Amino acid sequence: MENGAAPTAKPVIVAIDGPSGTGKSSTSKAVAAQLGLSYLDTGAQYRAITWWMVTNGIDLEDPTAIAAVAGKPEIVSGTDPAAPAITVDGVDVAGPIRTQEVTSKVSAVSAVPEVRARITELQRSLAAAAANGIVVEGRDIGTTVLPDADLKIFLTASPEARAARRSGELKGADVAATREALIKRDAADSSRKTSPLAKAGDAVEVDTTELTLAQVIECVVTLVEEKRAGK
Ligand SMILES: Nc1ncnc2c1ncn2[C@@H]1O[C@H](COP(=O)(O)OP(=O)(O)O)[C@@H](O)[C@H]1O
Numbered sequence: 174m175e176n177g178a179a180p181t182a183k184p185v186i187v188a189i190d191g192p193s194g195t196g197k198s199s200t201s202k203a204v205a206a207q208l209g210l211s212y213l214d215t216g217a218q219y220r221a222i223t224w225w226m227v228t229n230g231i232d233l234e235d236p237t238a239i240a241a242v243a244g245k246p247e248i249v250s251g252t253d254p255a256a257p258a259i260t261v262d263g264v265d266v267a268g269p270i271r272t273q274e275v276t277s278k279v280s281a282v283s284a285v286p287e288v289r290a291r292i293t294e295l296q297r298s299l300a301a302a303a304a305n306g307i308v309v310e311g312r313d314i315g316t317t318v319l320p321d322a323d324l325k326i327f328l329t330a331s332p333e334a335r336a337a338r339r340s341g342e343l344k345g346a347d348v349a350a351t352r353e354a355l356i357k358r359d360a361a362d363s364s365r366k367t368s369p370l371a372k373a374g375d376a377v378e379v380d381t382t383e384l385t386l387a388q389v390i391e392c393v394v395t396l397v398e399e400k401r402a403g404k
Pocket residue numbers: 191192193194195196197198199200338339342381384385386387389
């Protein structure tokens with residue numbers, strides 16, 4: 174090494190996909206923080222564009238109407254795992270994108286090809302700009318957005334475990350109703366024509382049903398470190 178400079182590690186790109194409630198966001202944030210990587214929540218981007226469409230009265234039953242305005246909102250995502258941030262046209266929407274209304278409409282908006290093309294472009298440019306590498310979580314990261322990712326993980330868990338986790342977050346929510354809503358959203362996300370929720374052929378599947386969050390984080394950190402070591 175010239176001038177005794179430390180060798181710079183090649184940026185590592187990690188794609189984490191899976192259905193709702195499998196632990197993608199919590200795991201990705203913790204892994205990125207632990208390894209000094211950037212972090213991108215792509216679901217938040219689809220939620221943000223959905224929030225904008227709802228706020229602007231776009232007819233969400235009409236894919237043509239959604240496609241016509243897909244390029245309008247300016248969506249900016251922060252990539253610091255310690256402070257995930259998202260704005261639409263300069264407005265902080267981190268809270269409003271988590272409402273039931275947005276959750277119930279996000280699958281319809283994210284199925285529109287023009288919406289996906291727009292958001293996919295944003296995701297690729299953020300990944301390319303991450304100096305140390307990035308953990309990107311979503312539904313189609315390993316299959317479509319970053320097919321050359323260094324490591325692909327597909328998280329799964331039983332519908333019961335996922336519903337229990339989600340209703341724990343939405344204080345007092347009925348577990349059975351949460352389970353039905355999750356299953357419905359997963360079915361819509363898995364059956365759309367354009368880049369559906371799917372496991373990439375070269376992804377490592379981790380079933381988190383019986384694992385604690387700490388165990389899942391440790392498992393993914395080990396997989397990233399093994400990749401970096403060239404194992
Ligand atoms: N292995 C796990 N065991 C128990 N709870 C978990 C586990 N992984 C995540 N959680 C909790 O479940 C909820 C949903 O996790 P989240 O990371 O948001 O999932 P996703 O991003 O896949 O929808 C969060 O409250 C999180 O703390």
